[in-house]
Amino acid sequence: MTKQKHSLPAQWLQNQQAAKATQVAFDLDEKFQYSIRKAALDSGFSPSDQIRTILGLSVTKRPKRPRLTVSLSLEDYAQLAVKYHLLAEEQLEIKKRVLDDLIHFGDKNE
Template structure:
């Protein structure tokens, strides 16, 4: 049997691979309190929960980013909105990033405009 050695940069991921995500079913007020505290402390919701539970958090800074899951239909909608090809996901991401930046700058452009609605 041929056992391959992991590259050095992957060796630290073993513990993360074994980690289990836990979801807490709580009232809306609890969700809001935790999210607000995380926002005010500039930490992730996950790190805020870890702090509340007395668990260790990583000290290394994370790059600030927002995430959203996009389906094929979402990409098609955004492609039409931006006048791009649906398979040009990088260009769609770049245009969406500009919309988010405009929103944060007070331009609120595209904030809900033309949204396909909730599913």
């Protein structure tokens, strides 16, 4: 009985190659970090993609959801509940109010 080799799907091979990539961190002066982050923002890139562009490396054109994130603890929710005159358990309503504040901030600073 001979063993047959099964070919792996192309997606698996790509994932395997991606898993072999190593993340490299650079300690740069704040001025240089700001410059790279600003260029990335102006170009619609992530800072990582901006660095790849600077280095002349390929950048994957995958759709990205434009979103901002923040971690909120239970204490943060309690503090925001007081600010918005809500209960701390009303996390969805608190998130809506936070979103309104962020939009207001963006409108004010345009």
